[in-house]
Amino acid sequence: MPKEKRFFREGGRRVVKAFAKFHPVTLFAYFAVILLFSMFIRNPVTVCLSLLGGAAFCSTLTNKREKLDDIKFYIPLTVLIAITNPLISHNGKTPLFFLNGNAFTLESIYYGVFIALMIIAVRMWSKSYSRIVTSDKFLYLFGRFAPKTALILSVALRYVPMMKAQAKKIKDAQKTLGLYSKGSYADNVVSTVKVYSALIGWSLENAVETGKNMKARGWGHGKRTSFSSFRFRAADAVVLVLLAVFSAAMLISLRTGRLAFSFYPEPTALPADPVSVFAYVCFALLSFIPFFIESEENIRWNCLRSKT
Amino acid sequence: MNKKIISYLIVFLGIPAVVLLGNTVFSGVKYVWFMIAVSVLSTVPFVISFEKKEHSVTYLLLIAALTALSVMGRLIFVAVPAFKPVTAMVVITAVYFGPEAGFLTGAFSALLSNFYFGQGPWTAFQMAAWGLIGFVIGLMRNRLKQSRALLCVAGAVSGVVYSLVMDVWDAIFADGTVLWSRYVSFLATSAPFTVIYAVSTLVFLLLLEKPIGKKLQRIKDKYGI
Numbered sequence: 094m095p096k097e098k099r100f101f102r103e104g105g106r107r108v109v110k111a112f113a114k115f116h117p118v119t120l121f122a123y124f125a126v127i128l129l130f131s132m133f134i135r136n137p138v139t140v141c142l143s144l145l146g147g148a149a150f151c152s153t154l155t156n157k158r159e160k161l162d163d164i165k166f167y168i169p170l171t172v173l174i175a176i177t178n179p180l181i182s183h184n185g186k187t188p189l190f191f192l193n194g195n196a197f198t199l200e201s202i203y204y205g206v207f208i209a210l211m212i213i214a215v216r217m218w219s220k221s222y223s224r225i226v227t228s229d230k231f232l233y234l235f236g237r238f239a240p241k242t243a244l245i246l247s248v249a250l251r252y253v254p255m256m257k258a259q260a261k262k263i264k265d266a267q268k269t270l271g272l273y274s275k276g277s278y279a280d281n282v283v284s285t286v287k288v289y290s291a292l293i294g295w296s297l298e299n300a301v302e303t304g305k306n307m308k309a310r311g312w313g314h315g316k317r318t319s320f321s322s323f324r325f326r327a328a329d330a331v332v333l334v335l336l337a338v339f340s341a342a343m344l345i346s347l348r349t350g351r352l353a354f355s356f357y358p359e360p361t362a363l364p365a366d367p368v369s370v371f372a373y374v375c376f377a378l379l380s381f382i383p384f385f386i387e388s389e390e391n392i393r394w395n396c397l398r399s400k401t
Numbered sequence: 402m403n404k405k406i407i408s409y410l411i412v413f414l415g416i417p418a419v420v421l422l423g424n425t426v427f428s429g430v431k432y433v434w435f436m437i438a439v440s441v442l443s444t445v446p447f448v449i450s451f452e453k454k455e456h457s458v459t460y461l462l463l464i465a466a467l468t469a470l471s472v473m474g475r476l477i478f479v480a481v482p483a484f485k486p487v488t489a490m491v492v493i494t495a496v497y498f499g500p501e502a503g504f505l506t507g508a509f510s511a512l513l514s515n516f517y518f519g520q521g522p523w524t525a526f527q528m529a530a531w532g533l534i535g536f537v538i539g540l541m542r543n544r545l546k547q548s549r550a551l552l553c554v555a556g557a558v559s560g561v562v563y564s565l566v567m568d569v570w571d572a573i574f575a576d577g578t579v580l581w582s583r584y585v586s587f588l589a590t591s592a593p594f595t596v597i598y599a600v601s602t603l604v605f606l607l608l609l610e611k612p613i614g615k616k617l618q619r620i621k622d623k624y625g626i
Contacts, residue, residue, distance in 0.1 A: 128522055133427045133434060135577055181582045208575050219521030228516050238407075239452050245465045245505070249513055252469035253476070260477055281481050286608050289477060289486065293470055293609070294616045300466035301624050304459030312458050347426050 110154065110225065111390035112383045117230040119329040119336075124222045126340050127380060131214045134343070136352045138363060139376050140211050146380025147217030153387040154224045171209035178205030184357040204356040221383070233321050240317065248303075256296055263288045263295075332382065339379040346372035411445060430577030436570065437522055440529035447504050447532065459624075464505055467494050471510040476517065485598065487514070488563055489605035491531055492556045493613055495539035496546060503535025523570060530566045534559045553606050560602035564595040 112120070131143040152160060178201050180192070185200025228250050236243030267284065346352055351369045355361050419438040423431040471490035478484045487510055495503025511527035538545065538555060545552045568591055572584040588595075 132522060132574075133430050135430055177586070181586050182580065212575070215522065219519060223516070223520045226520075231516075239448055241452050241456065241461060242448055242509075245461055245468065245509060246513060248462060248465035249469040249472070249509065250516070252466060253472055253513075253517075256469060256473045257476065260473065278481070282484060282604070285478055285481060285484075286605070289474065290609060290612050292473065292477075293613055294619075296466045296470055297463065297616060297620055298623075300462040301459055301620055304457070304462040305624065307458050307462070344426060 111386050112150075113225050115332065116323050116325045116329045117226065117234050118325070119332050120226050120230065121234055122333065123336055123382070124218065124226060126336055128215060128218050128222070130340075130343060130376065130379075131211065131218060134347065134352055135207075135211070136354045136364075137207055137210075138373050139352065140207065140214055142373065142377045143380050144210050144214035144217065146377070146384060147214050147221065149381065149384040150387065151217045151221050153384065153391075154221060167209075167213050171206060171213070174209040174212075175202050175205035178202065178208065186358040200356050200359060203360060207356065229321075230323070233323060236319065252296065252300075256292060259295055260288055260292050263291045335382065336379070339375045342375040343372055343379075407449065411442065415442060432573050432579060433577050436573055437525055440525040443529050444508055444525070444532060447501075447508070447536075451501060451505060460502075463498075464502055464509070467502075467506045468509040468513055471506065472514040472517070475514045484601040484604075486601070486605045486609070487531070488534065488560050488598070488602045489556060489609060491535045492538050492552075492559055492602070492606065493610060495535040496542045496552065497614070497617055498539075499542065500536045500539025503539035504532040505535075507531030507533070507535035523567075523574075526570045527567070530563055534563060549610070552610065553603050556606040557599045557603045560599035561595055564591060564598050 127143065127147075131140065131147070134140070151163075155163070179189075179197045180195075182201050182204070183196050183198065185196070185198030185204075187199040188196035189199055190197050228246075232243050232247055236247075264284075267288065272284065272287075346368055349368075351364055351366070351372060353361075353364065419435070419442065423434045423438070427434040467490065471487045474486035474490055478486065491503060491507040491510065494506040508528040508531060511531050512524060515521070515524050515527070538559065541555065545555055565588070568584060568587045572587050573579060576583055
């Protein structure tokens with residue numbers, strides 16, 4: 094049984110993610126669309142909305158320490174990009190001061206902050222994607238089009254934990270023999286390379302054995318089948334329809350230039366006519382879909398949980 | 402037949418669609434769009450031709466093991482910062498198994514290791530970068546097999562190329578357009594890593610090339626491949 098389908102509690106918190114239960118097609122389409130829009134619409138409002146939606150959803154996936162690590166990483170990153178951007182681009186009409194004859198402009202700082210927010214938004218969504226669209230879902234999606242590729246990837250995915258265990262065995266054996274125990278940098282490199290080298294021999298032999306085995310059992314004769322337990326539910330259809338409607342609205346407003354914004358030479362006024370506002374609302378709803386789904390499940394979970 | 406249709410679809414519909422979308426909808430940031438689309442479209446033909454050909458299951462399993470090994474390399478050397486043997490593994494695979502295996506191991510290593518280190522829009526670009534390194538090295542394999550020095554140079558250059566190419570991604574991704582000063586600043590900040598990366602690829606090739614060659618020969622003898 095896949096891990097996310099097992100219901101268990103972790104300090105009263107829900108571990109199973111409601112969004113992860115959607116069909117892989119729905120999930121992949123959703124993440125592809127939201128990532129494309131976050132990267133390609135260079136408008137401060139949509140980027141902030143995407144960041145908020147992404148951060149809200151990501152916060153339901155991470156524990157306290159990961160959240161703290163993220164904050165500790167992204168706030169300095171924003172400051173760093175905001176400060177260094179004026180050193181790289183000297184566009185803009187409001188010079189704050191001059192450095193080696195180059196203007197250090199206010200607009201460049203704004204643009205630096207904007208770049209940082211865009212990068213953080215994309216990273217938040219990517220992190221959520223990695224947690225939700227796990228390798229089994231990815232293989233289910235693309236395995237049908239490329240069966241050999243799918244075979245290689247799924248075998249390799251199984252090999253990684255197996256090799257990890259084997260690497261530990263090899264390392265322990267070397268330690269017991271008293272090799273490379275000084276702990277200097279060079280020692281570390283050489284000993285790890287030795288472990289790695291032994292691992293390579295073991296793995297290649299293992300792969301050939303498995304191949305011979307599969308051939309002996311008749312691999313490649315007849316049609317192959319594959320097992321999966323993903324179901325396309327009504328909720329999937331709803332999310333896909335919402336996705337299509339919102340993206341159509343966004344594409345139309347993009348095409349007609351309703352979301353155009355530029356930072357140089359000075360920030361243009363934010364587009365605020367009814368059509369742009371409509372596009373913003375659509376995008377806000379779009380980027381909060383996963384968070385809404387998680388929140389709804391949270392409420393239900395807390396109502397039904399036994400209060401002992 | 403089915404796969405032929407897919408490859409025609411890519412050429413006659415996929416590429417024009419990419420260009421059209423880039424010039425109309427995403428015109429402000431078309432470079433990012435083109436970068437992602439081109440890297441995806443450049444991996445697809447390799448995968449299609451690989452799917453079409455006949456392969457023994459042993460070959461498939463060996464590619465899987467080599468891919469898993471280069472992912473393991475990224476995991477196992479966590480203790481030694483900036484020492485990552487992925488490029489070295491891709492180079493060795495390409496030299497011993499040819500351009501196709503080189504491309505596949507490179508591209509799959511990027512895809513697979515990002516299941517551990519985080520997927521993102523950069524995955525497609527990484528796949529194309531490592532895949533093409535494997536492909537090019539594979540094409541030169543007859544020359545590289547003869548001279549160990551040449552192989553080490555090629556390995557170090559691949560390490561540098563990978564680093565430079567990924568900086569292109571970072572620079573274009575940040576601005577949505579080509580800004581040379583941004584690229585140069587990224588090059589400058591990543592220079593120490595680029596150097597360590599090239600040196601580590603060199604060290605790995607020196608340390609691993611011979612043992613792996615011996616191991617492959619042993620397996621060939623033992624199992625009569």
